[in-house]
Amino acid sequence: MHPDDDIQAWLVDLDGTLVDTLGDFVAALGQVAEQLGRTPPTRDWVRCAIGRGGERLLRDALRHWNLPDTDLEPARSLFQAAYADANGRHARAFDGLAQGLAALSSWPLACVTNKPQALAEDLLERLQLRDAFRVVIGQRPGLRPKPHPDALLEAARQLGVAPDRCAVLGDSRNDAEAAQAAGCDTVLLFRHGYNHGEAIDAVPAQAHLDDWPALARWISDRSCRAVGS
DSSP, X not given: OOSOTTXXXXXXXXXXXXXXXXXXXXXXXXXXXXXXXXXXXXXXXXXXXXXXXXXXXXXXXXXXXXXXXXXXXXXXXXXHHHHHHHTTTSOEEOTTHHHHHHHTTTSOEEEXXXXXXXXXXXXXXXXXXXXGOSEEEEEOTTOOOTTSSHHHHHHHHHHTOOGGGXXXXXXXXXXXXXXXXXXXXXXXXXXSSOGXXXXXXXXXXXXXXXXXXXXXXXXXXXXXXXXXX
């Protein structure tokens, strides 16, 4: 067992935590806007809008374009095709990710995301990150998106670890609220993500981290305290 035996697994968000996917969303929404005869949203608008699941993103986009909710299904079809084409093309792993994942390597890891399952798997494969995770839980029928706890609970179940022994690593209020609802006691949040345009430090967490090397230092410091106690 790891010295930090109160943490037995890590549940890690994807967009804004592992990978900067903002460019993929900008490209896909820009394509949808052009097909609907609307102006593509700005990069800043997209940064604030993503992270709450595809349904919410499309509804917000329709309001932004002054289009009725009755256009949701056509917009959904356009977005699904555009995003499948853009997935991973404009994305990059955050700096220091390899160092951070190395620091987590003695625990079982799950990637837990609101991105549809197939797109999440494809993105991780494209960036050569899939093998770091024992489990990937993406959007699928029967699982409500974060901030609901469903996906975190399913990840904990598949890992065989009680939710209160799972630490959650994310970049948004959605991640923190999902963790609280799932009964996960440890939450760490990155400042390099999106969080709907709000300052992440206002969201309660055990730590707010600037980058992945900071996570490695947090784990090292925690391990030293556990050994010395």
